[in-house]
């Protein structure tokens with residue numbers, strides 16, 4: 430099970446520190462799209478799994494608005510940048526049960542499910 434940083438009880442300052450560290454790490458190893466292979470900064474190829482619909486901001490393959498426009502590849506999994514902007518991060522409860530340090534950013538991930546819920550609820 431995953432819980433959000435808010436539910437876990439991190440302070441806003443702690444959330445910021447972890448989010449920034451995660452973001453830096455995400456960006457450090459990405460040079461190209463892991464699905465269609467374009468370089469960061471180029472548009473994804475049609476049918477790419479990691480392309481995001483410019484209108485509704487979800488994966489183009491799941492989007493129902495019919496837009497066929499491809500976004501520019503930032504090398505990240507769809508929604509990661511939004512999670513970074515909104516500081517949506519979560520942690521696996523099993524990590525906490527193991528007693529691992531919750532302030533170590535490596536134990537957190539960007540919370541794409543929470544982002545999706547908020548898009549569906551219209552709160553993002």
Ligand SMILES: [Zn+2]
Nearest residue numbers: 462465473477
């Ligand atoms: Zn791609």
Ligand SMILES: [Zn+2]
Nearest residue numbers: 482485492494
């Ligand atoms: Zn769409």
